[in-house]
Amino acid sequence: MNHVRGTLLSIDVSERETTTEGVADERASFVGGRGLCTKLAHDRIPFDADPFGPENRIYFSTGPLQQSEMSFTGRMSCTGLSPLTDGLLSTNAGGYLSRNFVGTGHSAVEIVGEADELLVVHVTDEGVEFVEAPELSGATVPEVTGYVNRERDLDAEHVLCIGPAGENLVRFACVMTYESRAFGRGGMGAVLGSKNVKAVTFEGDAAPEVDLPEGVQREVHSAAATSDDLMRRQGTTGGTEMINDNFSLPTRYFEKYHFEDADKIGGNAVEEKKYKKGSCSMCAFACKLPTRDEETGLETEGPEFETVFSFGSNCEVGDIVDVMKSNELCDIYGMDTISCGNAVAAYLAAEDEFGNADLVHETVEKIATREGIGDLLAEGVSRAAADLGVRNYTVKNMEFAAHDGRVLHGQGLSYAVANRGGDHMYSTTLRVEYNGEVDPETLEGKPEIVVRRENHAAFRDSGIVCAFAGGTGHVTEETLERLFECDYADLQDVGARTVELERHFNNKRGMDREADTLPYDLPGIEAALDEYYERRGWNADGTVDDETVREYAVADD
The missing domain is CATH 1.10.599.10 (Aldehyde Ferredoxin Oxidoreductase Protein, subunit A, domain 3)
Incomplete structure (x- = not known):
């Protein structure tokens, strides 16, 4: 069976030391990505660890396909003990980081400990450099990317980082890459924040050889390039109206099953704002959604369907530009749009303020900075529901996605x-x-x-x-x-x-x-x-x- 090649790089940010070791058995049994990270995390994170403690570890890995030129492979996996669910959790992100990660020669990277100063960690095929960066305290995701570009001459495709939400230990903070691509669910950004690590960069030319069949790679890439699929134009929002009309689009914090303004925030509305194609590394399918509102000048990537639900129907906001702004705020501050949108919807339910887009945007910013009501909502719906006086719509403290289990x-x-x-x-x-x-x-x-x-x-x-x-x-x-x-x-x-x-x-x-x-x-x-x-x-x-x-x-x- 094909699997990743390369070593495990362990980075102790407390001691600013690194070790490299072989993980041949683990790679062979678990292939790479989520499987490899889960195996390592299971064996190396203490079962009684504090998610925000130095003993927690966060893992990043690719699979063998990231050493190919095939479409649908521009992704990476991230695993750790989640501060949201309190369990072991993996999440993944697209973008352009995976090939640069592979270039370092490692199959997985592990970060453990807690730095005494805010750090940027540079990983190359020649070693690891620790750079103190106190000036990045409170910096947004684009500001971090700009800093790395100025100081290291590396573009966004080399960077993973956190925004203010990660530093402030928002339990659903994301690790971000390429500014708008998120290791989205479960709060891995808060884990990195607890370790006082603001960013990690990857570059190198030491990608190990992986023998993959070229014929099937070409077939997939060709099919992706010539596909006439609705998702290429509208991303995951293409099914919004169908789901709303035939199944359930949760509305008003799960109170209703149907949103009367779904057409104003669905696939056609998003496509009207799309101004160019967007993709992940090596992928010809190009299903991403760079969107722009000409009147306000707002630009973002998305929103995808889950954001249309969380900040649209579930908040009873029926204007695609308002949903775009919520999406952009979450990207800038580094937060999961599903959990954040549901937390905001729970607050709107408590305050009887559904449809108040200005309050939505104000609340998103308060969550990222833990200001006022944002401090409570930053804990997630499960921990905030009783104080808000609303129903706890979560499982294992994880906020629901749009696809309604009461119907499906x-x-x-x-x-x-x-x-x-x-x-x-x-x-x-x-x-x-x-x-x-x-x-x-x-x-x-x-x-x-x-x-x-x-x-x-x-x-x-x-x-x-x-x-x-x-x-x-x-x-x-x-x-x-x-x-x-x-x-x-x-x-x-x-x-x-x-x-x-x-x-x-x-x-x-x-x-x-x-x-x-x-x-x-x-x-x-x-x-x-x-x-x-x-x-x-x-x-x-x-x-x-x-x-x-x-x-x-x-x-x-």
Whole structure:
């Protein structure tokens, strides 16, 4: 099976020391990306670690496809102990960083400790340099990128960084790259902030050789370049009106299922503001959304569908320019638009201020700086709901994505069991429910689908291949078999091992079946949980025995 090559670079920012070691067994068993990072994090982060403590570690990795020139491969993975969910969590980002990361010669980079001064860390194929940068305190993401360009002559494609939200330990702060691409969910930006690391850069020419079949790479790239797909024009917003009319677009902090102004913030509205093509590294599909409002001069990248939901329908804001501004503020300050938008929507519900776009923007800025009500909302909806007097619409403290489990029951089950909570990308069961492959309003047969799709997603994020490659039909199971030179069942096994290590780590932090719950009733959920655990080979209480994962080199307690 093809997997990443290269070493693990460990960066201790407390001591400003680095070590390099081989991780051949881990690379072979977990391929790269999310799988490799999960294996390392599971074995090296103490089970009782404080997410904001120096003992937490944050990992970055690519997969073998990032050493190709194939479309749908401009991505990286990031893993650590989440300050939002309090569990092990992986997130990934697109952009242009992955090829520069590979150039350093490492398969994974680990950051541990806590610096005594605000640092910028430069990683090259020749070593690591620590630069104190107190002048960057409070700097926005574009300001950090500008600083690196001036001081190091490196463009945005070499940089990952945090904005003020990460420094202020907002629990859903992002690590940002290329200014507008986010390692979005779970608060990894706050983890980097807790370590007093403002930015990390990557450059080098030491990419290890990975033997990948050229024929399938060319096929995928050619198909991406010639595709006539709605997503190329409208990104993920292309389905907004369909979802609103036929399923559910959560509105007014999940109070309603339909938004009457969906057409004003959906795909056509976004496409009207799109002024050029946007892409990720090496990708000919070019589905990104550089948008501009000529009247105000506002420019941003997006919004994508989840932002249209979180800052649009869920806040009952029906003007695409207002949603664009919310999107841009989150990028500048470094925050997850889903969690931030839901936190703002919860506040609007408490204040009966739905539709007040000015208050939305003001509140986003207060969250990033932890000013006034922003200090409470920066803790996330789960920790703020009681004080606000609103319902806690989260799973495992993770704010929901747009795809409503009250209508898509398989997706509801996925939210419940997902190790990172209410995130739609953990299994994307929503896809087979939206497209009519299965009846959405039943849990019959869904546990098997959730298991299979969770395994697929975990491998996809280890490979690493963009989720939209499969969703648009450009990368199939057969394509993956050819790329990784193995049977698809072997790829499912990589995914299953990754999911199981996440679950085991979270079990050690006290999470079991009681954490696999939803804030609404779903008929048949208890029986579906039983079947899901049985199919995973886990205990009926949602836990994994130590012996079950011992073959994955489980760390001692």
